[in-house]
Structures are given as C-alpha cells and as structure tokens.
Amino acid sequence: MCENWIQPILDEAQSRGLERNAHAYPEVGGKIKIDGRDVLNFSSNDYLDLAHHRHVIDRSREALDKYGIGSTASRLVTGTLPIHEELEERLAKEKGYEAALVFGSGYLANAGTIPVLADRNDLIFADKLVHASMIDACKLSGAKLIRFAHNDVQDLEKRLEQYSTNTGRSLVITESVFSMDGDIAPLAEIAVLAEKHGAMLMVDEAHASGTFGPNGAGLIREHGLEGSVTVSMGTLSKALAGYGGFVACSSLLRKLLVSSSRAFIYTTAPPPAVIGGALGAMDVLEASPRLGNILQANADYFRSLLHEGGLDTLQSQSQIIPIVIGDNEKAVATSKLLREQGIIAAAIRPPTVPSGSARLRLSITLAHHVDDLECAAKAIVDAVKM
Ligand SMILES: Cc1ncc(COP(=O)(O)O)c(C=O)c1O
Structure with missing residues (x-):
C-alpha cells in the first residue's frame, strides 16, 4: 500500500501536542445540550444565533x-x-x-x-x-x-x-x-x-x-x-x-x-x-439592524470580566476573544478542564496560530446571555490560572 510514511508523521505531531481530531457534537450553536447537559459553546461562529432562526x-x-x-x-x-x-x-x-x-x-x-x-x-x-x-x-x-x-x-x-x-x-x-x-x-x-x-x-x-x-x-x-x-x-x-x-x-x-x-x-x-x-x-x-451592536456590547462586557480576573485578551475588539496559553499541551488541558465544567473553549494550536501562541479562542454569540457570560468568565479565569 506504500503508506509506511504516514504513521511517523502522525506520531511526530502527537509528540509535539499537535494531534488533531474532528469530534462529533450533537448540536450546533452557542448553547447546546450534550448527553442531556447544558453546555456553553464558545467555539461556534454562529455569532448572531441564526442557525436555528x-x-x-x-x-x-x-x-x-x-x-x-x-x-x-x-x-x-x-x-x-x-x-x-x-x-x-x-x-x-x-x-x-x-x-x-x-x-x-x-x-x-x-x-x-x-x-x-x-x-x-x-x-x-x-x-x-x-x-x-x-x-x-x-x-x-x-x-x-x-x-x-x-x-x-x-x-x-x-x-x-x-x-x-x-x-x-x-x-x-x-x-x-x-x-x-x-x-x-x-x-x-x-x-x-x-x-x-x-x-x-x-x-x-x-x-x-x-x-x-x-x-x-x-x-x-x-x-x-x-x-x-x-x-x-x-x-x-x-x-x-x-x-x-x-x-x-x-x-x-x-x-x-x-x-x-x-x-x-x-x-x-x-x-x-x-x-x-x-x-x-x-x-x-x-x-433587526442592531444585532451586531448587541453582540459587540456583550463581547466588551465579557472582555472586561476576563480582564478583572487578570487575563490578557491581546488587542481583541470584537466577538472573537483570544486567551493565549502558549504551550500546546497546556492549552489542550485547559480546554479539557473547561469542557468538564460545561464550557467549550477549543484550543487553537500552530500552524493555525504562530508557534508558542496556542490559545483558547472564545467567540461570543447572541445565544450567550449576561449570566452565561458571567459564569463562563469565572470558570475560564480559574481554569487558566490553575
Ligand atoms: C478570515 C477567514 N477567511 C476565510 C475563511 C473561510 O471561510 P469558510 O469557512 O466559509 O470557507 C475563514 C473561516 O474559516 C476565515 O476565518
């Protein structure tokens, strides 16, 4: 089959904390149910919550x-x-x-x-x-x-x-x-x-x-x-x-x-x-021409909560909010920890982002209400500081 070159490439990626998988999720959007449990999804680009409109x-x-x-x-x-x-x-x-x-x-x-x-x-x-x-x-x-x-x-x-x-x-x-x-x-x-x-x-x-x-x-x-x-x-x-x-x-x-x-x-x-x-x-x-304004106001609020908790969000000025962890494996571990608490915050690693800047990429959507943002910000601050 001439495929003996494939495994070493996959092994090398794994050894660098760069293994990638496409996991199936049961639903789409900013708020989903997984195994009957409510989960806040901060890794969906359904910014205006229109996927189910x-x-x-x-x-x-x-x-x-x-x-x-x-x-x-x-x-x-x-x-x-x-x-x-x-x-x-x-x-x-x-x-x-x-x-x-x-x-x-x-x-x-x-x-x-x-x-x-x-x-x-x-x-x-x-x-x-x-x-x-x-x-x-x-x-x-x-x-x-x-x-x-x-x-x-x-x-x-x-x-x-x-x-x-x-x-x-x-x-x-x-x-x-x-x-x-x-x-x-x-x-x-x-x-x-x-x-x-x-x-x-x-x-x-x-x-x-x-x-x-x-x-x-x-x-x-x-x-x-x-x-x-x-x-x-x-x-x-x-x-x-x-x-x-x-x-x-x-x-x-x-x-x-x-x-x-x-x-x-x-x-x-x-x-x-x-x-x-x-x-x-x-x-x-x-x-509803103001949907984008509401989204950006929510993102501003969420960023302010993360800053109060001592986190850096780079120069983010939009619904996309990065929290740079640096190390690939630590970014994945932080994402896993949050997932156990009902928060999806995917770890984005190189080559999608520059080497050494693995991060949680959080995206705010209109499915996230103020109390969701408050609860998620607290969990994220605690997880990143662990
Ligand atoms: C900046 C940018 N351009 C282009 C694309 C590609 O768009 P699509 O997902 O519709 O192929 C993406 C998304 O993945 C993106 O983030």
Whole structure:
C-alpha cells in the first residue's frame, strides 16, 4: 500500500501536542445540550444565533422545496438559479458595491479571487496573520508574496516603497476582524497607502460581516471605504449561519471573475437550501439592524470580566476573544478542564496560530446571555490560572 510514511508523521505531531481530531457534537450553536447537559459553546461562529432562526430555516426550506437538493451543475452551465442572482444583488447593495459573486465557501472565494487579481508577474503584500485561505490563494496565484507585520502600517509602507519599481500589479490583502486574535485592521490607513502606491486592496470580512456596520454590512461599509477597497470578501458561514462565501466588487471585476475564476467555474453551484438560508439571514439582519451592536456590547462586557480576573485578551475588539496559553499541551488541558465544567473553549494550536501562541479562542454569540457570560468568565479565569 506504500503508506509506511504516514504513521511517523502522525506520531511526530502527537509528540509535539499537535494531534488533531474532528469530534462529533450533537448540536450546533452557542448553547447546546450534550448527553442531556447544558453546555456553553464558545467555539461556534454562529455569532448572531441564526442557525436555528425560524425565518432562516423557513427560507431555506422554501428553496429546498422549490428547487430540490442540489444545483446539479456549475454556475456557468445550468447551476445558476434566480436565488443565486437575488442573493448577489442583495449582497452587492448591502456592501455598497456594484456587484457581488457567490462562491461555494469562503475558502473558495479567496482561492478563486486572489489568483485573478495577481499572477506570477505581480506582488502581493499580506498581513502576517491573514487566514490560511488567503495564503493558499497567494500560492496558487504564483505572485511574489511579501508579508508585513501584523496591523503595522509603517511596515507595510516600507515594503511598498521597497518594491516601488515593480512593473506588474500590486495587491494588498488583510482581514478587517482577524479570525484568531479578534483585533481590527487600520483599514482607512491601509487604504490610503494602497492608493498612494497604486495597489489594489482586498479585505477579508469573514468575521465582520453581520457583526459590524450598518445592517451588519461590515467594517468597510462602516468606515465608508467602498471606493478604496477593490474587493470586499465575506462568508455566509459565520454570522449568516449557513455555508458559502462571496466577494463584492465592481461589475467589471465580477465579469472577469465569472469568466476566469477557476474556483467559481470548475465546481457545482451552491445548493438552493443554502442560498435560501442566506437570504433569510439577510432578511433578519435588515429587520433587526442592531444585532451586531448587541453582540459587540456583550463581547466588551465579557472582555472586561476576563480582564478583572487578570487575563490578557491581546488587542481583541470584537466577538472573537483570544486567551493565549502558549504551550500546546497546556492549552489542550485547559480546554479539557473547561469542557468538564460545561464550557467549550477549543484550543487553537500552530500552524493555525504562530508557534508558542496556542490559545483558547472564545467567540461570543447572541445565544450567550449576561449570566452565561458571567459564569463562563469565572470558570475560564480559574481554569487558566490553575
Ligand atoms: C478570515 C477567514 N477567511 C476565510 C475563511 C473561510 O471561510 P469558510 O469557512 O466559509 O470557507 C475563514 C473561516 O474559516 C476565515 O476565518
């Protein structure tokens, strides 16, 4: 079978406290039942508690009943349905762009867009902490990848100047809310720099879509930067509680993506129930535009409780709150201890986060009420200090 190379790799990962497993959970969301016991889940991205929302489920079911289980073809063949177009028009309008394009996932949205914006003649300047999907996309593109220090505008400027004689295209990429640190990029300053150096700017709003900005439109919209950010990327899989990804951009760029993005073309269109659910989640956001504000106020309160208990939450300013433990095995042990007390706080280890910065990544959702936050903060403070 020629598989004798596999076990040593797995053994080596285990010896470094880096073994990974995908455990099955009986339910999804911020508050779940496991073996009849109430458990607070701080590792779900169902930020707005929409995964079980009646209207979201109804719209998903409507689409399922009307069109069936699958789209049964790729977008350019016969897989595009009226609801794909409806969702794209709505996303574009909400995000403040001319157009939007939906992909099978957030990963695919990055993988399908970055290689269209840049190729082997070009440069990509990426924040040190951007998500793996962006890095993989940069590798796919063949462009020269230059990393700048996390959220460090001066370092970005230095690197843009260093390559000012570049004759190809330049692209700056960052996230607005960082997935593992929960901090926020200085988008306005980055946009000024990109413009000054004639570079395009792409911002991954996976964790800001639904949670910041008017109607949850994100931080680009909140700061009025639609005119300076070439591509606003987002997912349907976190605050919108379903699955899928998208980019909002100019009509011209959308046209190019439709005709040349491999992750858009060579895959089956997202299924009707998923698109219907995303439309339902957008209805909820439109009807209750303050959901993101409530979430952020709860996150502020939770952070203040952790600080009072002496814990450091890095520069977190969002619903994502990291507590760095450092050692991989200690992070896993702390997570296990909390799990015994009915709290899920997954340990995130390298390579998802930099070496030596294994952490509990806590995400607050609207399923967590104030008394849940108070009780969880106390348990987390005690567990981390043990
Ligand atoms: C910043 C960021 N970008 C992109 C993705 C990928 O999105 P999706 O899970 O929809 O594939 C994620 C999530 O995993 C993410 O955290």
